[in-house]
Amino acid sequence: MHSRRSFLMxxxxxxxxxxxxxxxxPAYPDRPIRFVVPVAPGAGTDLxxxxxxxxxxxxxxxxxxxxxxxGAGGVLGTDAVAKAMPDGYTVxxxxxxxxxxxxxxxxxxxxxxDFEPVAKLASTTLFxxxxxxxxxxxxxxxxxxxxxxPRSISYASAxxxxxxHMCGALLGSITGIEMIHAPYKNGSQAMIETGSGQVQxxxxxxxxxxxxxxxxxxxxxVTADKRSAQLAEVPxxxxxxxxxxxxxxxxxxxxxxxxxxxxxxxxxxxAFAAITAAADFKAFCAAQYLEQDYQNAAAMKAAAAGxxxxxxRLVELTKT
Numbered sequence: 001m002h003s004r005r006s007f008l009m010x011x012x013x014x015x016x017x018x019x020x021x022x023x024x025x026p027a028y029p030d031r032p033i034r035f036v037v038p039v040a041p042g043a044g045t046d047l048x049x050x051x052x053x054x055x056x057x058x059x060x061x062x063x064x065x066x067x068x069x070x071g072a073g074g075v076l077g078t079d080a081v082a083k084a085m086p087d088g089y090t091v092x093x094x095x096x097x098x099x100x101x102x103x104x105x106x107x108x109x110x111x112x113x114d115f116e117p118v119a120k121l122a123s124t125t126l127f128x129x130x131x132x133x134x135x136x137x138x139x140x141x142x143x144x145x146x147x148x149x150p151r152s153i154s155y156a157s158a159x160x161x162x163x164x165h166m167c168g169a170l171l172g173s174i175t176g177i178e179m180i181h182a183p184y185k186n187g188s189q190a191m192i193e194t195g196s197g198q199v200q201x202x203x204x205x206x207x208x209x210x211x212x213x214x215x216x217x218x219x220x221x222v223t224a225d226k227r228s229a230q231l232a233e234v235p236x237x238x239x240x241x242x243x244x245x246x247x248x249x250x251x252x253x254x255x256x257x258x259x260x261x262x263x264x265x266x267x268x269x270x271a272f273a274a275i276t277a278a279a280d281f282k283a284f285c286a287a288q289y290l291e292q293d294y295q296n297a298a299a300m301k302a303a304a305a306g307x308x309x310x311x312x313r314l315v316e317l318t319k320t
Contacts, residue, residue: 028088028264032063037093038077040070044288048122048252049093051284055275073097075107082109086257088264091118096163096250099311104161112308115255116265117300119272122285123251123293124205126167126223131197132216139220139241142201146177154180156190156202161318163250167203167223169317174243191217206289224249230289251293269297
């Protein structure tokens with residue numbers, strides 16, 4: 001029988017086995033990583049996830065799968081990630097609805113507390129447009145016309161509560177003008193109606209650009225606080241009409257379940273930084289009318305509460 005003394009003398013060796021031998025933790029990643037996208041294939045967020053998955057596969061020589069889980073306005077897929085094991089093998093790719101949906105309906109997760117931010121990857125800038133032959137040739141013209149005759153100007157959006165709806169509501173809130181909201185089933189339909197003069201102005205993302213390129217729509221301003229790489233000549237709202245504090249863009253974020261180890265979050269965030277800085281990703285963004293817009297995990301985490309509050313204010317504006 002071994003003595004107590006000999007047993008204790010063997011403990012350091014056993015400890016070494018736990019850290020360096022047969023019991024050492026496997027290197028991350030050692031199995032497929034799953035990118036969960038809470039919308040159907042083909043949407044902008046889905047395309048970003050697929051672009052990043054291919055690039056991460058090459059960067060790490062790892063298997064990365066995209067798993068579309070649409071349903072319930074994005075809640076289904078988002079909740080699946082919130083409840084997933086926090087081990088770095090499940091990552092959510094999402095957009096503005098991550099923060100707007102909880103202010104529109106009760107969700108089974110907390111958009112801030114139940115997730116670890118990984119990175120912001122890109123964003124969609126929206127545009128304020130009119131028909132090419134419209135007498136409203138600037139944002140200042142729209143504001144002046146609305147002040148002269150309240151509710152004489154109508155604006156089209158891609159639907160109630162969408163970012164394009166929020167754009168018109170925010171413009172009204174900051175300038176004090178009253179416009180009539182005309183929600184459509186989708187952005188493409190809204191652009192066709194605007195181009196034909198059925199509504200005076202509209203707010204839209206990439207759905208506007210084909211009609212802009214063909215000369216049927218005129219762009220008055222971008223809705224973000226900086227100019228778009230796609231239409232660098234178009235001013236911001238502040239530049240166009242001195243509308244301070246106007247900033248709406250729809251980002252693409254990646255998040256992991258709460259409790260995912262900081263080392264794994266950091267490794268993913270660094271990998272995404274390299275991927276989004278590469279020429280391939282920038283070319284992809286240009287082709288999809290997206291803005292390359294990286295933010296690391298630490299910056300995104302610090303901004304999360306403010307981001308949620310910002311989208312809550314915008315949601316509230318659409319209810320008035």
